[in-house]
Amino acid sequence: MQVPGNPVPRFARPPFAAAVVAMLASVVGIANAVEFDEKMKAPQAKDAAELRSRAHAFSERAALARVAGTAAVVRDRNLSAARFDVEWQLHRSIDARQSIGDLSGEGIVDRGDGTYGVDLAAYPQWNDPSEQLAGLLPALSPATLAAELSRRGMSAADIGRLREYLAAHDVKAATAAAALPVSVSFSRVVRKYDKIRRPVPDSLVFAYIYQRERAATDARRVWAEGVVDALQPDSVRVLESYFDEMKSTAVWAPSDSRGGIDGLLANLRLPDFEQQATAEAKGVTP
Amino acid sequence: MNRIEWLSRLAALALVVSLGGSAPARAMPDLRTTVLPIYQVGNGAGVSLGHVVNAYTVYNRLTAGGTYSASCASPQMLPATGQRVLSSDGLLGGRSLTVTIPEWVPATINMPGFDSLTRGTTVSCTYNWTARAVEGGYTVGSGGITFPTGSGERSEGSTQPFQMSVPGDTNTDDWQGCIP
Numbered sequence: 001m002q003v004p005g006n007p008v009p010r011f012a013r014p015p016f017a018a019a020v021v022a023m024l025a026s027v028v029g030i031a032n033a034v035e036f037d038e039k040m041k042a043p044q045a046k047d048a049a050e051l052r053s054r055a056h057a058f059s060e061r062a063a064l065a066r067v068a069g070t071a072a073v074v075r076d077r078n079l080s081a082a083r084f085d086v087e088w089q090l091h092r093s094i095d096a097r098q099s100i101g102d103l104s105g106e107g108i109v110d111r112g113d114g115t116y117g118v119d120l121a122a123y124p125q126w127n128d129p130s131e132q133l134a135g136l137l138p139a140l141s142p143a144t145l146a147a148e149l150s151r152r153g154m155s156a157a158d159i160g161r162l163r164e165y166l167a168a169h170d171v172k173a174a175t176a177a178a179a180l181p182v183s184v185s186f187s188r189v190v191r192k193y194d195k196i197r198r199p200v201p202d203s204l205v206f207a208y209i210y211q212r213e214r215a216a217t218d219a220r221r222v223w224a225e226g227v228v229d230a231l232q233p234d235s236v237r238v239l240e241s242y243f244d245e246m247k248s249t250a251v252w253a254p255s256d257s258r259g260g261i262d263g264l265l266a267n268l269r270l271p272d273f274e275q276q277a278t279a280e281a282k283g284v285t286p
Numbered sequence: 287m288n289r290i291e292w293l294s295r296l297a298a299l300a301l302v303v304s305l306g307g308s309a310p311a312r313a314m315p316d317l318r319t320t321v322l323p324i325y326q327v328g329n330g331a332g333v334s335l336g337h338v339v340n341a342y343t344v345y346n347r348l349t350a351g352g353t354y355s356a357s358c359a360s361p362q363m364l365p366a367t368g369q370r371v372l373s374s375d376g377l378l379g380g381r382s383l384t385v386t387i388p389e390w391v392p393a394t395i396n397m398p399g400f401d402s403l404t405r406g407t408t409v410s411c412t413y414n415w416t417a418r419a420v421e422g423g424y425t426v427g428s429g430g431i432t433f434p435t436g437s438g439e440r441s442e443g444s445t446q447p448f449q450m451s452v453p454g455d456t457n458t459d460d461w462q463g464c465i466p
């Protein structure tokens with residue numbers, strides 16, 4: 001599925017929101033602020049067999065990509081998008097309480113209560129290194145992280161570069177800035193439906209969530225790419241080695257889609273949603 | 287101030303408060319736990335430990351947290367425990383939380399009673415951890431880790447072994463003389 005590089009706004013944007021979105025985009029370096037596209041649907045596997053086939057195909061592709069190393073995987077935007085699409089379809093099926101079949105061969109183990117567990121060390125195809133970098137590096141204590149990396153052979157210069165990158169690039173701000181234009185433009189679509197007194201179809205809401213999350217995921221991948229670009233290849237391998245020593249597991253469980261969608265639409269219908277959402281996104285900017 | 291304006295200001299205030307605990311969004315709704323390397327620091331009572339809980343929902347409200355208990359198979363030693371929980375909500379859906387347990391990780395925690403062990407002793411220890419997330423409506427209690435009955439609940443937990451040793455008398459390292 002393609003993300004339009006130069007989206008054309010479908011509705012007039014109030015000057016305040018436009019200015020802040022532009023400011024956010026410039027602050028965090030978002031090259032292409034993507035808005036909601038009504039024509040772009042979220043992918044959906046038709047049955048468990050198709051889901052299994054897609055999960056297997058992605059596992060093989062990810063295994064081949066990992067041979068080139070973490071940095072190459074982080075830079076591979078297409079691989080990241082493919083992982084996102086497969087995980088999206090898995091989660092949608094889990095949310096809908098539909099059978100995803102036996103995916104234990106791919107490391108997705110049925111826990112018998114409607115949830116699924118994944119050992120991310122044993123099945124690294126589900127462990128996106130960009131997510132690992134973006135999720136863990138800002139959370140770790142800087143001084144202790146520096147000591148751990150130094151002990152494993154990272155140079156003082158690269159530890160300094162990593163520290164500078166983390167101080168100057170806020171992954172939360174980058175993620176919020178990518179999600180904001182999708183949310184603001186979708187709120188206008190919701191108002192359009194409300195104006196003609198038609199319910200907003202769930203499929204359209206899922207298309208919105210899909211596009212918003214895909215934009216946010218790519219923002220995080222770009223952030224992680226900045227990390228590996230800032231470091232020498234040896235230092236990236238040190239980071240990789242440090243993360244390999246950790247044990248990571250995941251649980252995928254069904255969401256309450258009905259309640260979630262109702263709450264989400266209620267927020268989008270707030271009379272000053274654009275201003276508040278923009279303020280929220282701006283609030284995480286350093 | 288009319289009602290809509292008042293509600294808007296209230297919502298904005300809630301956002302500011304909630305964003306203090308929010309963290310980067312994950313790709314998909316899930317609960318992900320990363321247990322950091324668990325090891326004895328040098329020859330002393332300190333253990334480097336901790337885990338990170340990354341929780342995510344595509345919707346607007348989320349509570350996540352976890353607990354840990356490090357304990358060793360020795361009657362002279364007591365467990366070290368801790369817990370943490372955070373909540374997040376906001377208008378921009380796709381809430382995520384990164385909860386480090388304990389607050390700063392990796393953390394060096396001194397194991398109570400380790401200094402009472404005799405020289406040359408090696409004890410088997412375990413790091414027991416839990417992680418939990420609830421999306422949807424919630425209230426957070428003040429008396430410890432209190433989760434609401436929400437929707438989309440995810441939880442997991444496990445145990446990771448490690449060892450602690452007190453160097454023996456025969457160790458030729460000059461520094462060992464400093465260890466009681």
